Amino acid sequence: MRAQPKASHYINGRFVDDERGAALPVIYPATGETIATLHSATPNIVELAIEAARAAQGAWARLKPVERGRILRRAADILRARNEELARLETLDTGKAIQETLVADPASAADALEYFGGAVASYNGDYVDFGGSFAYTRREPLGVCVGIGAWNYPIQGAAWKSAPALAMGNAMVFKPSENTPLSALALAEIYTEAGLPDGLFNVVQGYGDVGAALTSHEVVAKVSVTGSVPTGKKVMALAGSLMKHATMELGGKSPLIIFDDADIENAVGGALLANFYSTGQVCSNGTRVFVQKGIQDRFLDRLTARTKAIRIGDPLDPETQMGPLVNKAQQDKVISYVGIGREEGATLHYGGGIPALQGFEGGFFVEPTIFTGVKDEMRIAREEIFGPVMSVLSFAEEDEVVERANATEFGLSAGVFTRDLPRAHRVIAELQAGSCWINNYNLAPVEIPFGGFKQSGIGRENALVALDHYSQIKSVYVETGDVDSPY
Ligand code: NAD
Numbered sequence: 001m002r003a004q005p006k007a008s009h010y011i012n013g014r015f016v017d018d019e020r021g022a023a024l025p026v027i028y029p030a031t032g033e034t035i036a037t038l039h040s041a042t043p044n045i046v047e048l049a050i051e052a053a054r055a056a057q058g059a060w061a062r063l064k065p066v067e068r069g070r071i072l073r074r075a076a077d078i079l080r081a082r083n084e085e086l087a088r089l090e091t092l093d094t095g096k097a098i099q100e101t102l103v104a105d106p107a108s109a110a111d112a113l114e115y116f117g118g119a120v121a122s123y124n125g126d127y128v129d130f131g132g133s134f135a136y137t138r139r140e141p142l143g144v145c146v147g148i149g150a151w152n153y154p155i156q157g158a159a160w161k162s163a164p165a166l167a168m169g170n171a172m173v174f175k176p177s178e179n180t181p182l183s184a185l186a187l188a189e190i191y192t193e194a195g196l197p198d199g200l201f202n203v204v205q206g207y208g209d210v211g212a213a214l215t216s217h218e219v220v221a222k223v224s225v226t227g228s229v230p231t232g233k234k235v236m237a238l239a240g241s242l243m244k245h246a247t248m249e250l251g252g253k254s255p256l257i258i259f260d261d262a263d264i265e266n267a268v269g270g271a272l273l274a275n276f277y278s279t280g281q282v283c284s285n286g287t288r289v290f291v292q293k294g295i296q297d298r299f300l301d302r303l304t305a306r307t308k309a310i311r312i313g314d315p316l317d318p319e320t321q322m323g324p325l326v327n328k329a330q331q332d333k334v335i336s337y338v339g340i341g342r343e344e345g346a347t348l349h350y351g352g353g354i355p356a357l358q359g360f361e362g363g364f365f366v367e368p369t370i371f372t373g374v375k376d377e378m379r380i381a382r383e384e385i386f387g388p389v390m391s392v393l394s395f396a397e398e399d400e401v402v403e404r405a406n407a408t409e410f411g412l413s414a415g416v417f418t419r420d421l422p423r424a425h426r427v428i429a430e431l432q433a434g435s436c437w438i439n440n441y442n443l444a445p446v447e448i449p450f451g452g453f454k455q456s457g458i459g460r461e462n463a464l465v466a467l468d469h470y471s472q473i474k475s476v477y478v479e480t481g482d483v484d485s486p487y
Contacts, residue, residue, distance in 0.1 A: 001028060001035050003092050003182055008038035008205045009045055010188035012052035013198030018042045024178055024205055029095030029324040030315050032362030038181055040206035046213050049202040053144045053171035054219050056199030061141045061169035065120045068167055072117030075194035079110040079159075079187075086186060088316070090155055093180040095324040095364065096278050097315045108446070109159030109187065112462070115446045120167035123467050125474075132481060138474040141169035142221040142245055145470060146214045148235070149176045150226040151326045152281040155183035160446075161224050162187070162201055164466040170222075171200045173214055179326050181205045208234075215239055222246065222470070226283075228384070229410070229455050236458070247459030247469050249283070249451060251384040252412030254433060255405035256286030256441060257395075260294035262417035266439060267295075268302045270417055271390065274441040276310065276368050279325055280334075280388035283456075284413035286441055288374075288381055290395045290405065300349070300372065300392070307350055307368050313357050324364040325387055331364035334387030338369060341380040346371040346391070376404055384410070398423065402430045411453030415441045434460070 003026065007015035021039035028035045041049070060068065079086065087101035094101075125137035147161035158174050165172045176184040184203045191201045204210060208231070215223045215238050222245035225235045232250040239246040256274050258267045274286030291299050315323035325331045331354070338352040351367035366387055374381050374391040381391050395401040405414060414433035416424050424438045434452045437443065444450050444462070451460035459469045 001031075001033060001092070003089060004036040005038070005182060005185045008181075009041060009049065010185050010203040011045070011049045012202065013192050015185075016045070016048070018045050021045065021206070024181065026093065026181060027327065028092050029326055030360050030363040032328070032364070035092055036182065038205050040178070041204040041210045043213065045204055046210065046217070049173045049204045050144060050214070050217050050219050052199035052202055053173050056197055057141070057143055057169070057171035060171065060197060060200055063169070065123070065167070065169075068169065069117035069120050071195045072113045072163060072167055075190050075196070076110040076113035076117065078190045078194055079106050079113065082190070083107060086155065086183060089186060090183050091315050091323070093154060093182045094151060094326055095315055097320045097323045099318055099321065100278060105153060105155050105183075108153075108156045108444075111446045112156075112159040112163040116163040116167040116467070119464060120467065123464060133477070133479050135475060135477045138476065139168070139467070139471040140474050142470060142472055143170060144220050145170045145172050145222040145224065146220050147172055147174040148211045148214070148223065148225040148227065149174065149180075149184065150283070151177035151179040152278055152283070154180040155187055157226050158184040158187050160461045165470045166196070166200060168467055168470040170470055173202045173204060175204055175206055175211050175214060178205070178207045211235065212238060215244070216242060220244060224459070224469075225249070232457070245469070247461070248457040249461060250412070250455065250457045251386070252283055252285070252410045252452065252456050253288060253382060253384050253408050254284060254286045254410070254413035254415070255288045255290055255431070256415040257290045257401050257405060257417070257427065258292060258295065258299060259416070259418035259420070259423070260292045261419045262295065263419065264295065264298055264302055267417040268299065268306055270415060270439070270441040271303060272306060274415065275390040276307075276322060276388045277442060279322055279366070281326065281330075281386050282442060284435055284442055284444070286413065286415050287385065287389065287391060288405070289390055289392045290401050291392055293394055293396055296394055303370065304350055307370060310368050312355055312365060312367065314360065322368060322388070324360075325366060326364070328364055330387065331366055334366050334385055334389060337380055337383075337385045337387070337389060341371045341374070341378065341389075341391075344378040344380065345373070346375070346378055346380060347373040349392070351388075376407060382408065398427060402427060406430075406432045409455045412456035413437075413452075
């Protein structure tokens with residue numbers, strides 16, 4: 001199986017390479033085979049990309065917003081028309097089951113392009129009346145923005161960053177995760193086909209050092225990174241030392257609270273979505289499932305039955321519900337956490353092993369895993385595992401569970417299942433998390449802001465607020481009378 005792109009990078013509307021860059025193998029996670037080999041960007045490639053973005057940005061910013069938006073909406077149509085081909089590419093890159101990538105990846109990228117392409121024309125400054133004289137504000141682009149992606153939603157991540165950036169009149173240099181470099185290149189070609197002028201969306205490949213080189217470049221005005229908290233801290237410190245704008249979409253260890261009165265099938269469905277979608281590699285996952293004592297046995301029965309029925313295997317088979325993890329290191333990490341959970345005294349209720357799958361012996365699979373009897377202080381309840389490992393914890397009272405749910409340095413997401421709606425809103429208001437759900441989990445439509453409290457992030461993606469984060473305000477005072485000067 002091969003998925004070799006024409007070259008490693010996409011700069012100024014064309015593919016380019018510099019084979020002196022470190023080799024960057026692309027591995028199909030279901031089999032372990034190398035399907036492409038790219039090169040990490042050399043300093044020369046970084047320079048070319050940033051110069052292309054700088055040169056293109058001014059004329060783009062001077063277009064009417066509606067004209068910029070039209071190009072993004074055309075790109076959204078192309079993404080939708082190529083959904084199947086792009087979903088397959090995303091499955092090869094990430095290992096995620098095709099039944100997910102067909103509905104969640106290029107589709108949500110298209111949603112972002114369509115949304116920001118339409119919204120930007122109505123995104124304006126303010127008018128302030130001083131009874132004669134007045135002031136107005138302008139929303140102006142920042143200039144050259146850098147996007148740095150994680151591996152779990154590669155094309156979605158590239159679109160969630162580039163759509164608001166481009167709509168607002170910025171140029172972008174995007175660095176995908178070194179684990180999943182392919183689909184951002186496809187997005188770049190689609191932008192060109194949709195009529196985006198050359199240089200406005202550039203893709204450079206590389207490891208963390210390339211991300212750091214982009215972030216620290218003097219031309220760059222802003223960096224938006226999706227990744228782990230340790231990476232976010234490094235990028236934020238670097239951006240801060242150079243006084244650059246920054247958006248951080250980082251990790252989590254989110255609570256999902258299930259009260260006694262919840263609809264049991266919906267609550268189980270929510271917990272499964274919150275832990276096993278994308279083989280558990282979702283930043284907002286509700287990996288601490290707090291279940292109230294009265295519902296615990298029934299919840300566990302149904303949870304176990306439905307987990308046993310999950311079809312794990314060939315990600316390209318439309319019947320498969322769970323593919324492998326992204327790479328061997330992530331598989332090793334998840335398996336090591338299974339060991340840690342057992343040593344800490346949690347009960348391995350289901351899974352925890354590597355499934356034997358004929359024809360996929362070299363893949364990075366891990367069974368969907370459920371720990372019960374988990375205590376708040378255990379590492380499996382405090383640290384982000386980023387794999388299909390659910391911790392079930394038990395609670396008695398509302399106040400108690402709110403306090404325990406908030407006892408974490410993370411604050412990305414939270415969920416509540418209950419039929420008691422006053423309680424649902426009361427509890428959600430107390431939870432320290434940026435993206436919350438009542439009676440569902442992990443839905444992230446582009447129309448609502450997405451992002452975290454506490455160490456899970458700074459700034460927001462999606463919704464109109466994302467345009468705030470890709471623009472700066474200019475205030476203009478306009479005098480209509482004489483200048484009252486004492487001099
Ligand atoms: P990671 O932190 O290892 O890497 C993220 C990106 O940062 C990669 O492109 C990497 O090359 C780059 N990078 C690494 N060091 C850098 C540095 N010093 N300077 C600049 N760039 C650098 O994350 P990952 O393992 O790819 O993704 C998993 C993590 O991402 C998890 O913690 C997950 O929760 C988080 N995540 C968050 C969101 C969100 O929206 N909040 C979404 C998806 C994933």
